[in-house]
Amino acid sequence: MKFTLNVDHVAFLRNARAETQPDPVTYALMAEQFGVDGIVVHLREDRRHITERDVRLLREMISTKLNFEMAADQDIIDIALDIQPELATLVPEKREELTTEGGLNVLDNLEHLKETIEKLHEDDIAVSLFVEPDVNSIDASAEIEADFIEIHTGTFANAETDEEMLEELERIRVAAKHANKLELGVNAGHGLNYQNIKDFRVITDIDEISIGQAIVARSVFVGLEKAIREMSDLIRGY
Numbered sequence: 001m002k003f004t005l006n007v008d009h010v011a012f013l014r015n016a017r018a019e020t021q022p023d024p025v026t027y028a029l030m031a032e033q034f035g036v037d038g039i040v041v042h043l044r045e046d047r048r049h050i051t052e053r054d055v056r057l058l059r060e061m062i063s064t065k066l067n068f069e070m071a072a073d074q075d076i077i078d079i080a081l082d083i084q085p086e087l088a089t090l091v092p093e094k095r096e097e098l099t100t101e102g103g104l105n106v107l108d109n110l111e112h113l114k115e116t117i118e119k120l121h122e123d124d125i126a127v128s129l130f131v132e133p134d135v136n137s138i139d140a141s142a143e144i145e146a147d148f149i150e151i152h153t154g155t156f157a158n159a160e161t162d163e164e165m166l167e168e169l170e171r172i173r174v175a176a177k178h179a180n181k182l183e184l185g186v187n188a189g190h191g192l193n194y195q196n197i198k199d200f201r202v203i204t205d206i207d208e209i210s211i212g213q214a215i216v217a218r219s220v221f222v223g224l225e226k227a228i229r230e231m232s233d234l235i236r237g238y
């Protein structure tokens, strides 16, 4: 299971004071030195955290992979075609939400998502769809020729009882296995942290997880290097 770092939260802190620090590009480059396998950014329509400047600099500077989270809108598709990320992850986007609140409704947006995937594929950009751990959404993702799915782990992360958590973990396990059978790559993310990763890591069939908030939160106390190395060890089961 590879560990990719979402750097949106650092851009959010920078923008809170309309200053230049903390800089998400520096953060990403340091994180690469400490062993993360890829960098994830979400360029939102309202540019509330990551800006085009950040994405373009990251594209130039990072030495791992860039996973570009984006809405399936033409202006963002144009930016993706220009910057050529290794992976474009299509996510639902609502202006008023604090963070991405759930997976895509693939079944109700089949045609639009299919067209978006085709446009990105024409430029050889692999595409992932952020979905709930739901077999029908996964079948639909395969049907419109997505390369990956990213399973939304928010319900697992927010479970209030062990029973709820184990139930959701089982849904994720079944969904990941199903996606693998359909030859989809499987990523996962949202709300993963230093506690719940110990339960989550038992799931095989996951290529990459993406973590943002928990790493920023921990690095405030222990520093970025320790925060990343501790998470890497937990993912590997040490």
Ligand code: PXP
Pocket (backbone or CB within 6 Å): 006, 008, 042, 069, 091, 099, 100, 130, 150, 188, 189, 190, 191, 192, 210, 211, 212, 213, 214
């Ligand atoms: N995956 C997606 C699609 C997301 O929108 C986010 C949130 O930015 C993450 C993963 C990472 O979530 P978190 O910040 O809770 O680790």
